[in-house]
Amino acid sequence: MENIRNQTKNFFLRILNIPFAFLMHAIDLIMWPIQKIIGVRNMPYIFLLPNLIFFGLFVIIPLVANFFFSLSSGDELLFAERELPTTKQYDQLFDCESYLNPNTCTEDFFWRGVYNTIFFVVFQVGLMIFFSVLTAVILNKKIIGRGFFRSVFFFPVLLSPVVVGLIWQWILLKNGAFNAIIESYGGDKVSFLTDPSWAMASVIFVSIWAHMGFYTLIVLAGLQAIPPNLYEAAEMDGTSRERIFFRITLPLLMPNLLVVFILASIKGVQTFDEIYVLTGGGPGTSTSLIVQYIFTTGFASSGSVQNFGLAAAASMVLGVVLLFLTLMQLYFSRNKESKHQEI
Amino acid sequence: MNFKFIFKAISVALVSFSLTLISAVSFAATDVRIMWYGDGDKENVPIAAQIDEFNAANPDINVILDIVPYDAIMNTLPIQLAAGEGPDIARVTDLGGLNKYYADITPYVADPSYYEKSFGPFLNWYRKPGDSTSIHGFHSTMTVTGPYVNKTLFEQAGVDLLGPGATWEEWAAVSIEVAEKTGTPIPMAWDRSGHRVSGPAISMGAKYFDSSGDPKLVDDGLKAMTQMLYDWHQAGTMSKDLWGSVSGSKYHAPNDWWNAAEVVFMMSGSWQIGRFANEVGDDFDWWAVPAPCGPAACTGMPGGNALLAFNANPAVGKVMDYLSSKEQLSSFIGQVLAIPGHLDLQVDYQTDDPNAKHALNTFAGAVPTIDQVAFDLQAHVDNRIMFNAIISRLGQAIVGEMTMDEAWERMDEDVEKQLKEKYGG
Structure with missing residues (x-):
């Protein structure tokens, strides 16, 4: 009885495994040539790449854009329409007779x-x-x-x-x-x-x-x-x-x-x-x-x-x-x- | 044989699917997106009904109504527009401030002369300096700033309401008297808004512009009115709890206190009529009174909101024609209990409330008495910069962060700084 139960369980597991196995093989088709080119040691960077792309897109690029905004002036949003570069904003921020009295x-x-x-x-x-x-x-x-x-x-x-x-x-x-x-x-x-x-x-x-x-x-x-x-x-x-x-x-x-x-x-x-x-x-x-x-x-x-x-x-x-x-x-x-x- | 049949069947299916897709795309309705802020359901429900009616009658156009908070119109919309995004049409109150984004819909409206005839004086509020022909939209409702009083409290106190010609000082004095006699906590409450301060300031003699027409905020008139507001806060005539509950130029209205009958005299404007009719109901009698006087005038500020186009195409033109038509505007204004921005509109106001009827008559009657400086200020592209400078600095002075002298100095500096940032120099 136990044996039949195990066999049935294994059968269903194998069926469930088919799409994953197919997926893994499909990924292998892409990864194998990449690994051939860049070598096994560099493969972790490939796995980090998706995350890095998002990080770059939503953190690094806005950070750099923010820096350039701080060096520009005007009320337009697009860089092409703004005065750049200028330290005017920093000059304005730090322009104080006494920093102790706002x-x-x-x-x-x-x-x-x-x-x-x-x-x-x-x-x-x-x-x-x-x-x-x-x-x-x-x-x-x-x-x-x-x-x-x-x-x-x-x-x-x-x-x-x-x-x-x-x-x-x-x-x-x-x-x-x-x-x-x-x-x-x-x-x-x-x-x-x-x-x-x-x-x-x-x-x-x-x-x-x-x-x-x-x-x-x-x-x-x-x-x-x-x-x-x-x-x-x-x-x-x-x-x-x-x-x-x-x-x-x-x-x-x-x-x-x-x-x-x-x-x-x-x-x-x-x-x-x-x-x-x-x-x-x-x-x-x-x-x-x-x-x-x-x-x-x-x-x-x-x-x-x-x-x-x-x-x-x-x-x-x-x-x-x-x-x-x-x-x-x-x-x-x-x-x-x-x-x-x-x- | 079988394979040939399957291949043919798949080909036919693909061709049919493609044709269906192409025809669906060709006949898809054109979307027109409207960004709308409303003063609650009283304004949102009528406009939504009108849009539904338009969509039903025009299957080739799909108008999408995005109902947003007022803050989104003031703060999010300008950023969307600067980024090249934004709706096709929006309901706007900063009429001149966004004029660089407005689209000229003249080629797409059925009868451009209708707009000139019906909304003539307001069209210039939307146009860029030097432009006298473009059509960007129409005035949805016109507004006039002015005060309301809790008439029931006056009756309970046995104090007579003041008539036309009464000064600000006189209204303050009777409001205090009524508050004392009735145990009402707040004699006077104002919307926290530079626009609201400006009418009374003009009454006190404020000019807002120098002889060459450039903004010059602080003068004796503005000083007199802002000093009065400062003194009222220090004396308890106005509660610091209202203007102190936010900072900067943030707008705040004392409606909660007013609805709870904790205010004798409230400085706001005609747009409150529908709201009071709904929210105050018959809890107490509220009465709109003529704009109090100063040495120079007895004026409120004109204003209002307009539906303005940011994209020009036939669909936008058709939507504008529909919403600005006498029939639709009259129906809308009649339901929301507002003053029409249309110069020739018969409105059947849908209310039996005597307070609302009296207020509508009072504000409509106040339009001819509005001072020219107030019209010029409202039409000026940078008026918001001046309004915001007034309210943020006055707010600071009231809570003790600076003296009035420092506040006035800062008001002028703020205006100068903002104009420099905007126009360079």
């Missing part, structure tokens, strides 16, 4: 974006690391419903930034849910999103809420990688909990925290969508970051000149910052890998 800069919106981005990244990343570590340490303990809480903290990461923006807009608006609660306790309504002194704090809070789960997960993985015998030894020595945290947990967590720091910084510098939905960059320009400046200057000028050149120049500046952060991340992750290998 009001003295020709492109004051850009510099406001720069300062807002720095402020946003410093506080968002700092607080995010703090809360991620706190949450991960709690979630690493044997608490009731640990799996549930891990999911709950990770859930916002799955939401689209637009959804995050809209949800929190409904909560934080002057007539929103949060103010309704404040009012029900006899308090005065607060303009969380339209008062300049509150708006940045609100967007930082929302951003932390939305992204913290991802970084908590990285920290949690780091915590679980710490050998338990270190804690056992420390406990046997009667070391206090605080001392264990600062002398064992935190130092061993440092490589993970570095990754979290750099990834969060890269993400923070690129932030746009959830803030654009939440506050539109307002009030005034108090929550307008660099990416919003680029978007508005190039694409959302509402009838003013769409200055593709200036937007491209600003994005090149942003690109340099991101490149620096990415290189830092690569450096530290390689450093971490080599340390692991040494161990």
Whole structure:
């Protein structure tokens, strides 16, 4: 009986195999001559080629085009109709009497974006690391419903930034849910999103809420990688909990925290969508970051000149910052890998 | 024998298939794509019905109506056009700003003189400087900016509405009085738009152009109006929550507050009539009032939207002829409760709402009182650059990012910078 079953199974597998075998032979017909010409060693490049073509088409060419846009001026889109080359856009971006006072800069919106981005990244990343570590340490303990809480903290990461923006807009608006609660306790309504002194704090809070789960997960993985015998030894020595945290947990967590720091910084510098939905960059320009400046200057000028050149120049500046952060991340992750290998 | 038969059968099948394909291609309907933004179903449903009717009556033309948000018209359409893409026809409000992309449909419309007779003054708004003959499209609806008041709140407060000739200061004072007496949170709310600010600024004496006709934004008139708006925000006459909720030149309307009866006086325009009729209904009486006065005039801004062609061909001409015909325009305007851009159109407004009827009369009556500076500004190809400079810098001053003096200086610099980028120099 078993034998018949196996034979039937093999028969169907062979039938199913026919189209794949046919396909493989067809591919062989193409690959064999290529391999003959370029040799076996170079064949991996052939397999990488489709991906490289798409990468070149959608990343490299736009990147190069963006660079040339930054060296051109005019309100036309096609290169043939633009003034090229000129450093006018960079001159305009960096034309400031004092870089510390955006009001003295020709492109004051850009510099406001720069300062807002720095402020946003410093506080968002700092607080995010703090809360991620706190949450991960709690979630690493044997608490009731640990799996549930891990999911709950990770859930916002799955939401689209637009959804995050809209949800929190409904909560934080002057007539929103949060103010309704404040009012029900006899308090005065607060303009969380339209008062300049509150708006940045609100967007930082929302951003932390939305992204913290991802970084908590990285920290949690780091915590679980710490050998338990270190804690056992420390406990046997009667070391206090605080001392264990600062002398064992935190130092061993440092490589993970570095990754979290750099990834969060890269993400923070690129932030746009959830803030654009939440506050539109307002009030005034108090929550307008660099990416919003680029978007508005190039694409959302509402009838003013769409200055593709200036937007491209600003994005090149942003690109340099991101490149620096990415290189830092690569450096530290390689450093971490080599340390692991040494161990 | 069998092989011969199969070969013949396949050949016949192939030839028949090819012929079918060729004939299908030859007789395929010509597509005409319209990019349309509408103020909700009140505008989208009537236009969709008209397009369906046109398609049914013209099997050789297939009109595709793409209903998009207003932002897409303002921000996506110019990029599409610059890239050589874009629709055949679009409903546009930046009438002069896109004029380099408009196509001349004169050879393809049945009667070019109909367009001149019916939409004459507006056609120049679409034309390039120096051009006085091209036909690019027609005015879908005309608009006039102006204020509305919550009449019910005035009645509850026992305060009389002001009549023609009342100044901005007087309207602000009575709005505050009504708000205080009725416990209404916001005495005054304006659309966040440089276009909306411009009518009142012209009333205060703003000229917008120098003696040679070139843009010159900041003068005493503009300063007076923007200072007033700044002061109203600081004093709480206008809520910072509205203009503060976005940044830059982004448009924002206070409709939610208005619909919730939290606003006494709202500065907007005639395009709101249909919307108020639908959304406010009989919750409260709303009344359009004449444009308040300044020392120079009592004017709103004219405006409107036009259906303009970006491709010229017989199909586009036929669609334009159909949509601009008296019959279709009258039906459309009657349903959406707007002011016609057609100079000789009898409209049977389909509403029993006394507020809407009164508002239509008020705005239609305001057209002859519109100041010439307002018409010139609306017709100017770079007016959006000026509108955007006003609203973005005023917005910054209101939230304390700069002083009014700095804001005025920046407004002029913004205009100069943008014009340089556009025209070189």
